[in-house]
Amino acid sequence: MFNKKNWFMLMLIAALTLVLAACGGDDKKESDSDSSSDGEKTATSALETVKANDKIVWGVKNDTKLFGLKNPSTGEVEGFDIDIAKEITAIILGDPSKVEFKEVTSKTRIPMLNNGEIDAIVATMTITEERRQEVDFSDVYFEAGQSLLVKKGSPIKSVEDLDASTKVLAVKGSTSAINIREKAPEAQVLEFENYAEAFTALKAGQGDTLTTDNSILFGMASDDSNYEVLDGTFTDEPYGIAMKKGSDDFVKAVNDALAELKANGKYDEIYEKWIVLE
Amino acid sequence: MLDFTILSENMDMFMEGFKTTLFVSFLALISSFVLGTILAIFRIAPIKPLNWIGGIYVEFIRNIPILIILFFIFTGLPVLGIRLSGFTAGTIALTVYTAAFIAEAIRAGIMAVPKGQTEAARSSGLNYVQTMWYVILPQAIKIVIPPLGNQFINLVKNSSILTIVAAGELMYQGDLISSRTFVTFDVYIFVAIFYLIITIPLSLGVNYLEKHLAKSN
Amino acid sequence: MDFIGAYSPDHLVFLLKGFWVTIKIAAVSIFFSFIIGGLVGTLRYAKVPVLSQVLAVLVELVRNLPLLLIIFFVYFALPEIGIKFSITWSAIIALTVFESAMVSEIIRSGLNSVHKGQIEAGRSSGLSYVQTLWHIVLPQGIRRMVPPIVSQFISLLKDTSLAVVIALPELMHHAQVINAQNINYIVPIFLFVSVMYFVVNYALSLVARRLELKVQ
Numbered sequence: 001m002f003n004k005k006n007w008f009m010l011m012l013i014a015a016l017t018l019v020l021a022a023c024g025g026d027d028k029k030e031s032d033s034d035s036s037s038d039g040e041k042t043a044t045s046a047l048e049t050v051k052a053n054d055k056i057v058w059g060v061k062n063d064t065k066l067f068g069l070k071n072p073s074t075g076e077v078e079g080f081d082i083d084i085a086k087e088i089t090a091i092i093l094g095d096p097s098k099v100e101f102k103e104v105t106s107k108t109r110i111p112m113l114n115n116g117e118i119d120a121i122v123a124t125m126t127i128t129e130e131r132r133q134e135v136d137f138s139d140v141y142f143e144a145g146q147s148l149l150v151k152k153g154s155p156i157k158s159v160e161d162l163d164a165s166t167k168v169l170a171v172k173g174s175t176s177a178i179n180i181r182e183k184a185p186e187a188q189v190l191e192f193e194n195y196a197e198a199f200t201a202l203k204a205g206q207g208d209t210l211t212t213d214n215s216i217l218f219g220m221a222s223d224d225s226n227y228e229v230l231d232g233t234f235t236d237e238p239y240g241i242a243m244k245k246g247s248d249d250f251v252k253a254v255n256d257a258l259a260e261l262k263a264n265g266k267y268d269e270i271y272e273k274w275i276v277l278e
Numbered sequence: 279m280l281d282f283t284i285l286s287e288n289m290d291m292f293m294e295g296f297k298t299t300l301f302v303s304f305l306a307l308i309s310s311f312v313l314g315t316i317l318a319i320f321r322i323a324p325i326k327p328l329n330w331i332g333g334i335y336v337e338f339i340r341n342i343p344i345l346i347i348l349f350f351i352f353t354g355l356p357v358l359g360i361r362l363s364g365f366t367a368g369t370i371a372l373t374v375y376t377a378a379f380i381a382e383a384i385r386a387g388i389m390a391v392p393k394g395q396t397e398a399a400r401s402s403g404l405n406y407v408q409t410m411w412y413v414i415l416p417q418a419i420k421i422v423i424p425p426l427g428n429q430f431i432n433l434v435k436n437s438s439i440l441t442i443v444a445a446g447e448l449m450y451q452g453d454l455i456s457s458r459t460f461v462t463f464d465v466y467i468f469v470a471i472f473y474l475i476i477t478i479p480l481s482l483g484v485n486y487l488e489k490h491l492a493k494s495n
Numbered sequence: 496m497d498f499i500g501a502y503s504p505d506h507l508v509f510l511l512k513g514f515w516v517t518i519k520i521a522a523v524s525i526f527f528s529f530i531i532g533g534l535v536g537t538l539r540y541a542k543v544p545v546l547s548q549v550l551a552v553l554v555e556l557v558r559n560l561p562l563l564l565i566i567f568f569v570y571f572a573l574p575e576i577g578i579k580f581s582i583t584w585s586a587i588i589a590l591t592v593f594e595s596a597m598v599s600e601i602i603r604s605g606l607n608s609v610h611k612g613q614i615e616a617g618r619s620s621g622l623s624y625v626q627t628l629w630h631i632v633l634p635q636g637i638r639r640m641v642p643p644i645v646s647q648f649i650s651l652l653k654d655t656s657l658a659v660v661i662a663l664p665e666l667m668h669h670a671q672v673i674n675a676q677n678i679n680y681i682v683p684i685f686l687f688v689s690v691m692y693f694v695v696n697y698a699l700s701l702v703a704r705r706l707e708l709k710v711q
Contacts, residue, residue, distance in 0.1 A: 062662075062672070063672070063675060070672055072505055072506060072509040072669075072672055072673055072676075073505040073509075075509070075512075103662055103664070104662075105662055107457070107571070108570070108571075108582070108661060108662060111570070111571060111574045111579070112582075114574060114579070115574055115579030115580070115581075116579070117579075117581050117582075130460065172453050172454070172457055173457040177457070178457075178458070190364065190444035191444055191450075191453070191454065191457075192442070192443075192444060193442055193659075193660055194662075196671055196672065196674075196675035197353075197442070197671065197675075199675065200353045200671075200674055200675060200678065200681070201352070201353060201443075201444075203353075203356075203678045204352065204353045204356035204357070204361065204678065204681075205356050205361045206352065206353075206356070206361070206363070206364070206443075223676070224678075337693075337697060337700075338689075338693055340696075340700075341649065341653075341692060341693045341696035341697050341700065342653065342689045342692045342693055342696070343653040343654070343656035343657075343667065343692060344653070345656045345657060345659065345667060346656065346667065346670075346685055346688060346689055346692070349671075349681075349685065350681075350682075350685045350689075353674070353678075353681050354681045354682045354685050357496060357678055357679065357681055357682055358496075358682065431559065434561075435559075435560065435561040435562070436561070437561075438561035438563040438564055439561075439563055439657065441563070442660065449561070449563060449564060449567075453567075456571070461575075462571045462572045462575055463572040463573075463575040463576060465572075466564065466567060466568045466571070466572045467572075469564060470560055470564055470568070473559070473560055473561060473564065474556070474559055474560065477559035477560070478555070478559055481555065481558075481559055
């Protein structure tokens with residue numbers, strides 16, 4: 001005999017269908033509310049909001065050596081992206097200390113920007129057409145390109161050497177994970193939550209090579225001298241600073257600040273401090 | 279409505295994930311049942327060192343997160359020279375973790391069989407192992423089946439953490455599909471439905487058995 | 496393996512900070528779960544028409560889904576339909592939704608364990624149904640609910656580690672930050688972190704066992 005609980009659960013399966021229908025309804029509501037909130041944004045611009053708060057909240061990486069790495073001793077995040085963010089803040093708000101850093105990953109950064117947790121993303125983020133649909137980008141602030149990190153003495157010398165027997169490690173939600181499948185369709189691609197876990201997996205021998213932007217790979221290689229970055233890149237990855245869609249004045253302020261940093265030599269200073277290419 | 283084209287266009291990946299989740303859960307169920315039974319016997323055997331081993335294992339494993347076991351096997355063991363794929367590491371982590379809970383369930387089942395039965399069996403000439411095998415275990419199994427069913431449901435749910443070591447199961451495939459298509463909401467709803475297809479029938483079965491076995495006593 | 500490097504004072508402080516976040520998030524989540532689970536469990540016990548059926552369906556749905564999926568869903572999928580939370584709140588909400596379902600079952604079976612005759616006695620002595628629940632059934636049920644709730648809190652402390660996937664700065668996340676520096680730290684750090692979880696959870700499980708004995 002079926003007891004009551006079992007009946008509930010049968011109803012539950014039926015209810016799933018209803019859930020599906022309900023979600024559909026929500027989807028439509030979402031596009032409505034989006035357009036209305038766009039209207040609100042023009043009322044108070046992103047730049048005014050930042051100035052009113054007297055603080056810029058930057059979304060930064062915390063696991064990417066040279067760009068954004070959390071120092072466990074101080075709890076502070078350090079790197080190229082961090083210094084760029086501080087200098088831009090200094091120009092816009094007049095004080096480099098009016099910053100707050102929030103840690104993001106490739107997967108979390110766009111949701112965090114859109115829900116207002118952060119004002120801008122400076123986190124090794126490549127400018128792509130797909131992303132332009134969702135966020136506004138500044139001018140390019142760093143030219144990177146995708147490459148491969150291998151253990152010294154590895155038989156892999158270029159992307160052409162990747163075949164069905166190679167395991168390539170990548171990070172979920174990154175452009176490099178998509179690119180590598182086009183460049184090396186035969187290879188097995190394993191995707192991890194973030195770079196730290198992907199590199200730990202590589203060091204643990206769970207893959208033959210790790211792929212992402214060379215800028216990030218150089219950081220890993222400088223961390224562990226048993227690994228090297230292969231020469232040459234097979235994609236162009238121009239990094240941009242991302243802001244919420246429709247923040248024209250904020251984008252302009254950031255671009256002006258970037259231009260100023262390049263003109264007054266601060267940019268080169270930061271570049272030399274962090275990006276030591278062999 | 280949900281975007282069913284996402285489901286149909288990525289059906290291969292969903293199905294691969296679904297099959298891998300089923301396979302991993304099945305493998306881990308068998309192995310954790312074997313390991314759990316051994317541990318339960320260790321805990322009640324009349325040999326002190328075995329009691330200790332069983333006790334330490336069960337108490338320690340039950341009180342730490344399964345994630346730490348998984349990371350330890352996947353990235354810690356290679357430092358010690360043992361390298362396992364995400365799939366194997368995940369299956370072992372699920373086994374190690376679930377076995378502790380299964381051991382407790384089986385021990386409780388064995389303890390529920392009246393002491394007099396052991397004495398009766400022993401005095402009729404059976405040795406300890408025979409008593410366990412022919413008299414106690416068959417009765418204990420009946421008590422143990424519903425909690426074991428619950429453990430299997432937990433096992434299926436816990437198998438989702440294998441996504442973190444890229445083991446190719448349902449959650450992992452869902453993550454890949456959502457990062458390719460930039461659609462998250464619909465993809466996760468479909469992933470949820472695939473999990474429910476496994477867990478709801480199990481849950482119904484456990485409820486039925488609980489009622490049924492309770493009646494037969 | 497590098498035990499000395501791994502156990503530097505900086506690292507240990509960093510791990511303790513992570514554990515403090517784990518404990519805070521778990522405590523906030525169990526608090527909300529107790530309120531929501533208590534309400535859901537009581538409504539289901541009281542067999543309020545329609546509502547208790549709807550709740551039964553929701554509880555079964557949540558109990559049969561992986562927590563990891565719920566965390567991912569709250570953090571990555573809800574923003575797509577315009578519902579957005581920070582990392583911390585996403586973790587708390589996901590844990591609360593999941594644990595509320597578990598707690599509601601504990602509450603319901605705790606209430607069910609109170610003898611039906613007591614309700615009749617309460618009613619016939621002039622108390623309303625709600626008064627009977629509040630003054631007679633609940634106080635007796637709670638004694639039986641406390642041990643499983645403590646066990647549920649242990650599960651919650653362990654489950655909080657899953658929020659590592661959305662970079663919640665809890666213990667597991669901090670362990671991974673340290674492990675990323677040097678592969679030789681991995682084994683020592685995981686041993687230490689396991690012991691941290693074990694000590695707290697084992698102590699709690701002893702409390703739960705004592706309470707269980709008292710109830711019996």
